[in-house]
Amino acid sequence: MSEPKRVTAGMLVIGDEILSGRTKDQNIGTVADFCSDLNIELCEARIVADEPEDIVSALNTLRERYTYVFTTGGIGPTHDDITADAVANAFGVELKVDDRAIKAMQDRFVDYPMNEGRLRMARIPVGGELIANVVSGAPGIHIENVFVMAGVPKVMQCMLEAIAPTLETGIEVFSRSCDSQAGESSLSEALTELQNVYPTVKIGSYPQMGTDKYMTQIVLRSSDKALLEEATVKVQAIIDAATQNKLKI
Amino acid sequence: MSEPKRVTAGMLVIGDEILSGRTKDQNIGTVADFCSDLNIELCEARIVADEPEDIVSALNTLRERYTYVFTTGGIGPTHDDITADAVANAFGVELKVDDRAIKAMQDRFVDYPMNEGRLRMARIPVGGELIANVVSGAPGIHIENVFVMAGVPKVMQCMLEAIAPTLETGIEVFSRSCDSQAGESSLSEALTELQNVYPTVKIGSYPQMGTDKYMTQIVLRSSDKALLEEATVKVQAIIDAATQNKLKI
Numbered sequence: 001m002s003e004p005k006r007v008t009a010g011m012l013v014i015g016d017e018i019l020s021g022r023t024k025d026q027n028i029g030t031v032a033d034f035c036s037d038l039n040i041e042l043c044e045a046r047i048v049a050d051e052p053e054d055i056v057s058a059l060n061t062l063r064e065r066y067t068y069v070f071t072t073g074g075i076g077p078t079h080d081d082i083t084a085d086a087v088a089n090a091f092g093v094e095l096k097v098d099d100r101a102i103k104a105m106q107d108r109f110v111d112y113p114m115n116e117g118r119l120r121m122a123r124i125p126v127g128g129e130l131i132a133n134v135v136s137g138a139p140g141i142h143i144e145n146v147f148v149m150a151g152v153p154k155v156m157q158c159m160l161e162a163i164a165p166t167l168e169t170g171i172e173v174f175s176r177s178c179d180s181q182a183g184e185s186s187l188s189e190a191l192t193e194l195q196n197v198y199p200t201v202k203i204g205s206y207p208q209m210g211t212d213k214y215m216t217q218i219v220l221r222s223s224d225k226a227l228l229e230e231a232t233v234k235v236q237a238i239i240d241a242a243t244q245n246k247l248k249i
Numbered sequence: 250m251s252e253p254k255r256v257t258a259g260m261l262v263i264g265d266e267i268l269s270g271r272t273k274d275q276n277i278g279t280v281a282d283f284c285s286d287l288n289i290e291l292c293e294a295r296i297v298a299d300e301p302e303d304i305v306s307a308l309n310t311l312r313e314r315y316t317y318v319f320t321t322g323g324i325g326p327t328h329d330d331i332t333a334d335a336v337a338n339a340f341g342v343e344l345k346v347d348d349r350a351i352k353a354m355q356d357r358f359v360d361y362p363m364n365e366g367r368l369r370m371a372r373i374p375v376g377g378e379l380i381a382n383v384v385s386g387a388p389g390i391h392i393e394n395v396f397v398m399a400g401v402p403k404v405m406q407c408m409l410e411a412i413a414p415t416l417e418t419g420i421e422v423f424s425r426s427c428d429s430q431a432g433e434s435s436l437s438e439a440l441t442e443l444q445n446v447y448p449t450v451k452i453g454s455y456p457q458m459g460t461d462k463y464m465t466q467i468v469l470r471s472s473d474k475a476l477l478e479e480a481t482v483k484v485q486a487i488i489d490a491a492t493q494n495k496l497k498i
Contacts, residue, residue: 054293
């Protein structure tokens with residue numbers, strides 16, 4: 001059995017509508033959960049406008065840096081859908097109407113004339129493979145380590161399902177969480193010391209704002225289960241001590 | 250009266266919890282709306298982990314590139330809150346406990362002993378100004394063109410309110426939208442031609458997925474009101490023609 005290794009990912013959200021506030025992105029959260037489930041470490045996400053140079057530049061940076069890149073948005077039939085063009089440009093390959101894509105769209109819908117808009121959605125960078133779209137037919141694109149998906153959440157989600165079995169998965173990371181009625185400030189000194197004792201257990205502290213008091217959740221993550229359990233017991237002891245001190249906030 | 254100019258912004262979201270999927274970001278949408286209201290063009294957003302080098306590198310890129318940079322996350326009291334350190338590092342200045350910050354926190358709450366965690370939240374890069382936090386006291390940081398805000402949405406929002414009057418606003422952009430019962434593919438050829446005729450009116454096309462049919466919304470944006478109205482009339486004519494053609498999807 002080969003040693004499990006770190007598998008990383010970057011995400012690129014493409015679309016003026018996200019940056020103008022017109023559409024609130026839901027895809028970053030979905031991809032983040034998807035990566036966590038597969039033990040893929042999502043290291044970075046970027047949102048760029050429908051500007052060719054911005055897309056090419058971000059895509060080239062991310063695909064150099066991470067095992068996988070997931071993009072969403074800009075693969076529809078209209079003039080403002082320029083992701084396929086940018087991907088072809090980033091890889092230095094031609095963008096061509098692909099018979100497999102036409103077939104995928106015509107298999108999905110009866111009586112589907114290939115007008116200009118639909119032909120636009122059938123353009124695939126040379127060397128790319130299709131990502132199945134069971135929701136609306138027009139495929140996504142897989143080229144090297146880049147997965148180009150739709151921006152519409154339901155379509156993006158079905159594309160994620162399609163690619164999941166093809167991805168490498170990373171080292172399994174376990175997590176524990178402890179809730180505290182004491183605020184972050186009361187815990188921080190002891191948590192800092194504990195983090196230094198357990199450098200391979202990542203300890204995160206998250207305030208939960210309520211209406212009349214603060215509650216804190218401490219989340220511990222590690223690929224070493226024994227160390228994780230040990231550190232979790234100590235976090236609980238820190239919380240108990242702080243709570244007994246009756247420190248507010 | 251001086252000529253209105255383009256005012257741009259970049260956003261930097263800092264936090265492992267967003268990239269792990271544990272927390273779903275709400276702040277990008279809020280900042281996007283905030284920028285739109287002030288005619289500030291949000292050009293790019295990035296999400297990075299709680300890693301010093303990642304934060305410094307992204308911050309330095311964004312602050313060179315845009316009029317303003319808005320950051321959220323990582324300014325709490327615990328060891329994983331490293332944004333203030335990274336900002337000081339990016340600007341090459343010291344990070345010091347600031348009496349103004351201690352005063353702001355003690356003014357907000359009675360009986361507020363300055364333990365280690367609270368002192369951590371009072372550290373401000375030298376040369377930075379405070380951003381008021383009426384929700385929970387611990388201030389944000391304004392240094393040069395960078396605004397460092399909390400990750401908790403309610404706190405972030407009160408900080409945005411605090412900085413709004415200090416920001417330059419850009420050229421007013423007007424928008425119109427037209428709903429279509431015809432799908433994007435049926436409109437795309439005519440919209441592409443129209444976009445070429447009106448290069449200063451940005452025409453965006455957004456599919457709205459329903460249960461049994463597709464609906465499309467066309468959004469037009471321009472700072473030239475007369476051209477915007479002219480182009481909107483033509484978009485409506487394109488929609489009417491496509492709808493009469495009874496093209497589905």
